[in-house]
Amino acid sequence: MIDIxxxxxxxxxxxSIEYELNGIVRKRLVNNEHMxxxxxxxxxxxxxxxxxxxxxxxxxxLDGRAIVSIDNEEFNIEKCESIVLPAGSLHSVKAVEKYKMLIIISK
Structure with a gap:
């Protein structure tokens, strides 16, 4: 359910989410056994x-630009673009500028 x-x-x-000075903000929309x-x-x-x-x-x-690292390979991503992170891969995100994203994880 998406109750938020x-x-x-x-x-x-x-x-639906604000920026925080020098920070990262998380807003969980769904968390269940499937996703x-x-x-x-x-x-x-x-x-x-x-x-x-x-x-x-x-x-x-959703907004801005970031570098997404997947198993030591870097990808530039910006507003309106998407990338799939394979299950079990080691990944990180670095905001090049203010950045917002939605992540959907299958379980």
Whole structure:
């Protein structure tokens, strides 16, 4: 269930999460046995440390630009672009400028 967002209402995901000075903000939309959906905002220069996920994950860039590292290979991603993180891969995110993303993780 998606309980944190209003139902039957057009919304802007990019406006559903704010930036925090020198920080990373997480807003969990869904977390169940099948999937997780999390909104993130990064202030410029902030880094999400290398980690892995149990299932494939789809990253959807909502605003700004970032470098996504997957198993030591770097990819530039910007607003309206997406990339799939393979299950078990070691990945990280570094905001080149203020950056917002939605990540959908299959479990």
């Amino acid at each position: 967002l209003r139902k039957k209402e057009v919304l802007s995901l990019v406006d 997780a959906m999390v909104l993130f905002s990064f202030d410029e220069g902030q880094v999400l440390a290398p980690h892995s996920a149990p299932g494939d994950a789809l990253v959807i860039a």
